[in-house]
Amino acid sequence: MSGLIFNLFIFVLASFVGFELISKVPPTLHTPLMSGANAISGITIIGALVIAGQVDHEFAQIIGFMAIVFATINVVGGFMVTDRMLEMFKKKDKNDE
């Protein structure tokens, strides 16, 4: 059971860090922040890599392949679209704050 408990510690502590990081973001950035965070949630791609990269079970590999496709859409699309949005903000950054 210790593994699960340890993971729970990590989970709870990371959640607090997340709350602290995001608590005072200006409304202007809510959309890019959401889409950037969304891209980060595609981190599950790492799990997908592990599943698809093993050969001991063909069906699991196929599921892993689908998971990679899904997660990559999330990751690549998410980061790119966020960058597109933030690039527009960049042009006028003399007016920031």
Added chain:
Amino acid sequence: MSDFLPPSVQAVLPNIIQLIYLLATGVFIMGIKRLGSPATARSGNQMAALGMFIGVVVTLFDQQIISYELIIAGIVVGSAIGTFAAKKVEMTAMPEMVAIFNGFGGGASALVAWGEFVRVGDPAMLASQDLVTIGLSILIGSITFTGSFIAFGKLKGFISGNPVTFPGQNFFNALLTIGTLVLVGWLTYDPSNQLVFWLIFGIALLLGILTVMPIGGADMPVVISLLNSYSGIAASMAGFVINNNLLIISGALVGAAGLILTNIMCKAMNRSLGNVLFGAFGGSDSSGSGPATDTDKTVRETTADDVAIQCTYANKVIIVPGYGLAVAQAQHVLKEVADKLEQKGVEVKYGIHPVAGRMPGHMNVLLAEADVPYDQLYDMEQINPDFKSTDVVLIIGANDVVNPTAKTEPGSPIYGMPIMNVADAERTIVFKRSLSPGFAGIDNPLFYKESNQMFFGDAKDSLQAITQSLNEV
């Protein structure tokens, strides 16, 4: 890939991998922190992408990974689709895009858990804690997957934006939720029972549909934000399944961020999360007040020339944009109108309601796209005192966020929602296609006020007509 490495490196490889995961985690945290400020946001996003890249590359060295064909194929296909979508999407369609990306992320997490379940071959070999996390990962991932697709459909208009409900729906959904949790428990007890496994999967997919269907279009910002949070938690759960801290931490960060944004959205609409999820709010018949057919009410229509004249002779004009502006893709023409007015010496400001658009902060993105300078954008609290000294307010495709019912009618579904106090201004001009109620589905008494004029038509056409007229004034 690990075959190519000398045995001495292979021996310490797991530790190296873990340390590099730790590095990626740090990069993520810094990236998210930088996303929180306009000056650093872009570099923050790029840092997060870098963190992801580091994580992916180092994972490929994992000794368990021995086949790369499918991995490469999957990454190529996924990148192609993701790139195409990200490049092609209109800024106005951003909420749909985020919703669908979200769905894919959640779906991937559910698939990872499923893949792990299948890979083991004999599920009875799995420890009960693994079975719990597999069950939860599939549950949350699947809800995110179908829920996001329904949200996408609603925003796109494939599915009615009105709440779709049936009697006893909340009770039924609650029953299903409890049911799946019981099934997760059952799976732990009897892992070889395939039926239980498939039931969890099936019910979770159904739950995603059933929980988002009853939510009205006006609440979509909240729903997308919440689903975003779910997709983070799903990733975190997938991390529990494959015992990977990088997944657990980054998933939790996203989960927390999503919850905060959800909370901000709810506050902006003066709603509780429970009310959003279970209230079936929004849509054409959710209001006690009648539709716009009351005969004793009259509206004053205006023309492009008239609007141009009124604005030209005003000292101060405030523009209140809403989703109608976005739908009409009129942000660029709006900028032209504003520029012309400024040339004529009129002071122009923009007042942005926190939930203008279909997503938190969406309107700011649209106006940024049209190069509207930041220093002309004002949040609701900042601009509300200004309306008293304003000559003309142009309300373009905004509806619910300027509805005085929110202040005056305790029975109204939007009662208590903070609104833009446009009625304080000397004159308001509402740009709208028709008198139909907005996303929240309630009539707006502002339209019938004596100080208000209506300019009917597509926002883009109307604004174009005004630029013409402004040339002639």
